[in-house]
Amino acid sequence: MAQEPEEDFEGDGEPEFEAPSGGGKKKLLLFVALPLLLVIGGGAVAYFTGLADPIVAMITGKKPADMSADAGDAGKDKGDAGKDAGKDAGKKKDKDAKGGEAGKPGAAGDANAAVFYDLPEMLVNINTAGHKRSFLKLRVSLELVNEADINTVENVLPRIVDSFQVYLRELRLEDLQGAAGMYRLRAELLMRVNAAVNPAQVKDVLFKEMIVQ
Structure with a gap:
Protein backbone atom coordinates (compact mmCIF):
# COMPACT_ATOMS: atom_id res chain seq x y z
CA MET A 1 0.00 0.00 0.00
CA ALA A 2 1.50 3.31 -1.08
CA GLN A 3 2.34 5.98 1.52
CA GLU A 4 0.76 9.43 1.17
CA PRO A 5 3.27 12.22 0.93
CA GLU A 6 3.68 14.22 4.08
CA GLU A 7 3.00 17.96 3.90
CA ASP A 8 5.89 20.07 5.03
CA PHE A 9 4.90 23.14 7.20
CA GLU A 10 7.59 25.41 8.44
CA GLY A 11 7.36 27.32 11.65
CA ASP A 12 4.42 26.96 13.92
CA GLY A 13 1.99 26.13 11.18
CA GLU A 14 0.48 29.68 10.67
CA PRO A 15 0.09 30.88 7.05
CA GLU A 16 2.31 33.73 5.87
CA PHE A 17 0.96 37.00 4.34
CA GLU A 18 2.95 39.49 2.37
CA ALA A 19 3.01 43.12 3.62
CA PRO A 20 1.17 45.57 1.40
CA SER A 21 3.34 47.31 -1.12
CA GLY A 22 4.14 51.10 -1.12
CA GLY A 23 1.30 51.89 -3.50
CA GLY A 24 -1.20 50.41 -1.09
CA LYS A 25 -0.06 52.69 1.73
CA LYS A 26 -0.51 55.80 -0.40
CA LYS A 27 -4.02 54.77 -1.35
CA LEU A 28 -4.87 54.22 2.30
CA LEU A 29 -3.64 57.71 3.23
CA LEU A 30 -5.68 59.27 0.43
CA PHE A 31 -8.84 57.49 1.58
CA VAL A 32 -8.35 58.94 5.09
CA ALA A 33 -7.02 62.45 4.32
CA LEU A 34 -9.26 63.36 1.39
CA PRO A 35 -12.58 63.15 3.25
CA LEU A 36 -11.04 65.09 6.18
CA LEU A 37 -9.90 67.92 3.89
CA LEU A 38 -13.32 68.05 2.26
CA VAL A 39 -15.01 68.34 5.66
CA ILE A 40 -12.67 71.15 6.82
CA GLY A 41 -12.94 73.07 3.54
CA GLY A 42 -16.70 72.74 3.41
CA GLY A 43 -17.01 73.94 7.00
CA ALA A 44 -14.89 77.02 6.29
CA VAL A 45 -16.93 77.91 3.21
CA ALA A 46 -20.18 77.45 5.12
CA TYR A 47 -18.94 79.67 7.97
CA PHE A 48 -17.84 82.58 5.79
CA THR A 49 -20.88 82.42 3.51
CA GLY A 50 -23.32 82.27 6.41
CA LEU A 51 -24.59 78.79 5.64
CA ALA A 52 -23.39 77.61 9.04
CA ASP A 53 -25.27 80.33 10.95
CA PRO A 54 -28.25 78.08 11.85
CA ILE A 55 -25.90 75.46 13.31
CA VAL A 56 -23.91 78.06 15.27
CA ALA A 57 -27.17 79.60 16.46
CA MET A 58 -28.32 76.21 17.80
CA ILE A 59 -25.07 75.86 19.75
CA THR A 60 -24.86 79.43 21.11
CA GLY A 61 -28.58 80.00 21.55
CA LYS A 62 -28.52 83.16 19.38
CA LYS A 63 -30.52 83.85 16.26
CA PRO A 64 -28.66 84.42 12.98
CA ALA A 65 -29.98 88.00 12.92
CA ASP A 66 -28.48 88.64 16.36
CA MET A 67 -25.13 87.29 15.24
CA SER A 68 -25.14 89.58 12.20
CA ALA A 69 -26.06 92.54 14.41
CA ASP A 70 -23.18 91.77 16.78
CA ALA A 71 -20.76 91.63 13.87
CA GLY A 72 -22.11 94.94 12.53
CA ASP A 73 -21.76 96.60 15.94
CA ALA A 74 -18.17 95.42 16.22
CA GLY A 75 -17.36 96.88 12.81
CA LYS A 76 -19.08 100.14 13.71
CA ASP A 77 -17.09 100.43 16.94
CA LYS A 78 -13.84 99.97 15.02
CA GLY A 79 -14.92 102.62 12.50
CA ASP A 80 -15.81 105.10 15.26
CA ALA A 81 -12.49 104.48 16.98
CA GLY A 82 -10.68 105.22 13.71
CA LYS A 83 -12.63 108.46 13.24
CA ASP A 84 -11.87 109.61 16.79
CA ALA A 85 -8.18 108.88 16.33
CA GLY A 86 -8.19 110.88 13.10
CA LYS A 87 -9.91 113.85 14.78
CA ASP A 88 -7.44 113.84 17.68
CA ALA A 89 -4.52 113.75 15.27
CA GLY A 90 -6.00 116.66 13.31
CA LYS A 91 -6.50 118.74 16.47
CA LYS A 92 -2.95 118.08 17.60
CA LYS A 93 -1.64 119.09 14.19
CA ASP A 94 -3.63 122.34 14.26
CA LYS A 95 -2.37 123.09 17.77
CA ASP A 96 1.24 122.52 16.74
CA ALA A 97 0.78 124.72 13.69
CA LYS A 98 -0.47 127.58 15.86
CA GLY A 99 2.52 127.34 18.18
CA GLY A 100 0.86 125.77 21.24
CA GLU A 101 -1.96 126.73 23.59
CA ALA A 102 -2.87 130.36 24.12
CA GLY A 103 -1.44 131.98 27.22
CA LYS A 104 1.74 129.89 27.31
CA PRO A 105 5.16 131.29 26.41
CA GLY A 106 5.82 131.02 22.72
CA ALA A 107 2.14 130.71 21.79
CA ALA A 108 1.03 132.40 18.58
CA GLY A 109 -0.36 135.90 19.13
CA ASP A 110 1.56 136.61 22.36
CA ALA A 111 4.07 138.71 20.46
CA ASN A 112 1.24 141.01 19.30
CA ALA A 113 -0.60 141.17 22.64
Whole structure:
Protein backbone atom coordinates (compact mmCIF):
# COMPACT_ATOMS: atom_id res chain seq x y z
CA MET A 1 0.00 0.00 0.00
CA ALA A 2 1.50 3.31 -1.08
CA GLN A 3 2.34 5.98 1.52
CA GLU A 4 0.76 9.43 1.17
CA PRO A 5 3.27 12.22 0.93
CA GLU A 6 3.68 14.22 4.08
CA GLU A 7 3.00 17.96 3.90
CA ASP A 8 5.89 20.07 5.03
CA PHE A 9 4.90 23.14 7.20
CA GLU A 10 7.59 25.41 8.44
CA GLY A 11 7.36 27.32 11.65
CA ASP A 12 4.42 26.96 13.92
CA GLY A 13 1.99 26.13 11.18
CA GLU A 14 0.48 29.68 10.67
CA PRO A 15 0.09 30.88 7.05
CA GLU A 16 2.31 33.73 5.87
CA PHE A 17 0.96 37.00 4.34
CA GLU A 18 2.95 39.49 2.37
CA ALA A 19 3.01 43.12 3.62
CA PRO A 20 1.17 45.57 1.40
CA SER A 21 3.34 47.31 -1.12
CA GLY A 22 4.14 51.10 -1.12
CA GLY A 23 1.30 51.89 -3.50
CA GLY A 24 -1.20 50.41 -1.09
CA LYS A 25 -0.06 52.69 1.73
CA LYS A 26 -0.51 55.80 -0.40
CA LYS A 27 -4.02 54.77 -1.35
CA LEU A 28 -4.87 54.22 2.30
CA LEU A 29 -3.64 57.71 3.23
CA LEU A 30 -5.68 59.27 0.43
CA PHE A 31 -8.84 57.49 1.58
CA VAL A 32 -8.35 58.94 5.09
CA ALA A 33 -7.02 62.45 4.32
CA LEU A 34 -9.26 63.36 1.39
CA PRO A 35 -12.58 63.15 3.25
CA LEU A 36 -11.04 65.09 6.18
CA LEU A 37 -9.90 67.92 3.89
CA LEU A 38 -13.32 68.05 2.26
CA VAL A 39 -15.01 68.34 5.66
CA ILE A 40 -12.67 71.15 6.82
CA GLY A 41 -12.94 73.07 3.54
CA GLY A 42 -16.70 72.74 3.41
CA GLY A 43 -17.01 73.94 7.00
CA ALA A 44 -14.89 77.02 6.29
CA VAL A 45 -16.93 77.91 3.21
CA ALA A 46 -20.18 77.45 5.12
CA TYR A 47 -18.94 79.67 7.97
CA PHE A 48 -17.84 82.58 5.79
CA THR A 49 -20.88 82.42 3.51
CA GLY A 50 -23.32 82.27 6.41
CA LEU A 51 -24.59 78.79 5.64
CA ALA A 52 -23.39 77.61 9.04
CA ASP A 53 -25.27 80.33 10.95
CA PRO A 54 -28.25 78.08 11.85
CA ILE A 55 -25.90 75.46 13.31
CA VAL A 56 -23.91 78.06 15.27
CA ALA A 57 -27.17 79.60 16.46
CA MET A 58 -28.32 76.21 17.80
CA ILE A 59 -25.07 75.86 19.75
CA THR A 60 -24.86 79.43 21.11
CA GLY A 61 -28.58 80.00 21.55
CA LYS A 62 -28.52 83.16 19.38
CA LYS A 63 -30.52 83.85 16.26
CA PRO A 64 -28.66 84.42 12.98
CA ALA A 65 -29.98 88.00 12.92
CA ASP A 66 -28.48 88.64 16.36
CA MET A 67 -25.13 87.29 15.24
CA SER A 68 -25.14 89.58 12.20
CA ALA A 69 -26.06 92.54 14.41
CA ASP A 70 -23.18 91.77 16.78
CA ALA A 71 -20.76 91.63 13.87
CA GLY A 72 -22.11 94.94 12.53
CA ASP A 73 -21.76 96.60 15.94
CA ALA A 74 -18.17 95.42 16.22
CA GLY A 75 -17.36 96.88 12.81
CA LYS A 76 -19.08 100.14 13.71
CA ASP A 77 -17.09 100.43 16.94
CA LYS A 78 -13.84 99.97 15.02
CA GLY A 79 -14.92 102.62 12.50
CA ASP A 80 -15.81 105.10 15.26
CA ALA A 81 -12.49 104.48 16.98
CA GLY A 82 -10.68 105.22 13.71
CA LYS A 83 -12.63 108.46 13.24
CA ASP A 84 -11.87 109.61 16.79
CA ALA A 85 -8.18 108.88 16.33
CA GLY A 86 -8.19 110.88 13.10
CA LYS A 87 -9.91 113.85 14.78
CA ASP A 88 -7.44 113.84 17.68
CA ALA A 89 -4.52 113.75 15.27
CA GLY A 90 -6.00 116.66 13.31
CA LYS A 91 -6.50 118.74 16.47
CA LYS A 92 -2.95 118.08 17.60
CA LYS A 93 -1.64 119.09 14.19
CA ASP A 94 -3.63 122.34 14.26
CA LYS A 95 -2.37 123.09 17.77
CA ASP A 96 1.24 122.52 16.74
CA ALA A 97 0.78 124.72 13.69
CA LYS A 98 -0.47 127.58 15.86
CA GLY A 99 2.52 127.34 18.18
CA GLY A 100 0.86 125.77 21.24
CA GLU A 101 -1.96 126.73 23.59
CA ALA A 102 -2.87 130.36 24.12
CA GLY A 103 -1.44 131.98 27.22
CA LYS A 104 1.74 129.89 27.31
CA PRO A 105 5.16 131.29 26.41
CA GLY A 106 5.82 131.02 22.72
CA ALA A 107 2.14 130.71 21.79
CA ALA A 108 1.03 132.40 18.58
CA GLY A 109 -0.36 135.90 19.13
CA ASP A 110 1.56 136.61 22.36
CA ALA A 111 4.07 138.71 20.46
CA ASN A 112 1.24 141.01 19.30
CA ALA A 113 -0.60 141.17 22.64
CA ALA A 114 -1.37 144.73 23.71
CA VAL A 115 0.20 146.07 26.92
CA PHE A 116 -1.54 148.87 28.82
CA TYR A 117 -0.52 151.03 31.78
CA ASP A 118 -2.99 153.25 33.65
CA LEU A 119 -1.78 156.65 34.77
CA PRO A 120 -3.09 158.08 38.05
CA GLU A 121 -6.19 160.25 37.88
CA MET A 122 -5.49 163.95 37.26
CA LEU A 123 -7.67 166.89 38.33
CA VAL A 124 -6.58 170.34 37.11
CA ASN A 125 -7.98 173.87 36.72
CA ILE A 126 -8.45 174.95 33.13
CA ASN A 127 -8.14 178.47 31.72
CA THR A 128 -11.53 180.21 31.68
CA ALA A 129 -10.33 183.78 30.94
CA GLY A 130 -11.76 185.22 34.15
CA HIS A 131 -15.05 183.39 34.00
CA LYS A 132 -16.36 180.81 36.44
CA ARG A 133 -13.66 178.37 37.53
CA SER A 134 -13.77 175.00 35.78
CA PHE A 135 -12.02 171.71 36.46
CA LEU A 136 -10.87 168.93 34.19
CA LYS A 137 -10.90 165.39 35.52
CA LEU A 138 -8.84 163.08 33.33
CA ARG A 139 -7.95 159.37 33.41
CA VAL A 140 -5.85 157.90 30.61
CA SER A 141 -4.19 154.59 29.77
CA LEU A 142 -0.92 154.24 27.85
CA GLU A 143 -0.56 151.53 25.20
CA LEU A 144 3.02 150.26 25.29
CA VAL A 145 5.06 148.27 22.79
CA ASN A 146 6.03 145.53 25.27
CA GLU A 147 5.93 144.72 28.99
CA ALA A 148 9.57 145.70 29.46
CA ASP A 149 8.57 149.36 28.93
CA ILE A 150 6.41 149.31 32.08
CA ASN A 151 9.48 149.69 34.29
CA THR A 152 10.62 152.69 32.25
CA VAL A 153 7.21 154.36 32.58
CA GLU A 154 7.12 153.80 36.34
CA ASN A 155 10.62 155.21 36.77
CA VAL A 156 9.68 158.50 35.07
CA LEU A 157 6.03 158.63 36.17
CA PRO A 158 6.38 161.93 38.11
CA ARG A 159 7.84 163.56 35.00
CA ILE A 160 4.94 162.29 32.86
CA VAL A 161 2.30 163.60 35.28
CA ASP A 162 4.02 166.98 35.56
CA SER A 163 4.25 167.35 31.79
CA PHE A 164 0.57 166.51 31.39
CA GLN A 165 -0.62 168.90 34.10
CA VAL A 166 1.40 171.84 32.77
CA TYR A 167 -0.18 171.38 29.36
CA LEU A 168 -3.73 170.77 30.67
CA ARG A 169 -3.72 173.95 32.77
CA GLU A 170 -3.19 176.01 29.62
CA LEU A 171 -6.23 174.58 27.87
CA ARG A 172 -9.44 176.53 27.38
CA LEU A 173 -12.96 175.17 27.26
CA GLU A 174 -13.02 175.74 23.50
CA ASP A 175 -9.94 173.51 23.10
CA LEU A 176 -11.83 170.50 24.47
CA GLN A 177 -14.92 170.76 22.27
CA GLY A 178 -15.66 168.40 19.40
CA ALA A 179 -13.78 165.52 17.84
CA ALA A 180 -11.05 167.83 16.59
CA GLY A 181 -10.36 169.01 20.15
CA MET A 182 -10.06 165.41 21.37
CA TYR A 183 -7.72 164.53 18.52
CA ARG A 184 -5.41 167.47 19.28
CA LEU A 185 -5.39 166.62 22.99
CA ARG A 186 -4.49 162.98 22.29
CA ALA A 187 -1.67 163.95 19.91
CA GLU A 188 -0.20 166.46 22.37
CA LEU A 189 -0.24 164.01 25.30
CA LEU A 190 1.31 161.27 23.14
CA MET A 191 4.15 163.54 22.09
CA ARG A 192 4.86 164.59 25.67
CA VAL A 193 4.81 161.06 27.14
CA ASN A 194 7.15 159.72 24.44
CA ALA A 195 9.58 162.54 25.19
CA ALA A 196 9.52 161.54 28.87
CA VAL A 197 9.96 157.76 28.42
CA ASN A 198 12.54 157.87 25.61
CA PRO A 199 14.10 155.46 24.48
CA ALA A 200 10.97 153.42 25.31
CA GLN A 201 7.92 154.00 23.14
CA VAL A 202 4.23 154.60 23.80
CA LYS A 203 1.96 153.61 20.91
CA ASP A 204 -1.17 155.48 21.95
CA VAL A 205 -2.92 157.44 24.69
CA LEU A 206 -6.42 156.15 25.46
CA PHE A 207 -9.02 158.24 27.29
CA LYS A 208 -10.75 156.28 30.06
CA GLU A 209 -12.56 159.25 31.63
CA MET A 210 -12.68 162.97 30.90
CA ILE A 211 -15.06 165.27 32.77
CA VAL A 212 -15.22 169.07 32.66
CA GLN A 213 -17.12 170.70 35.52
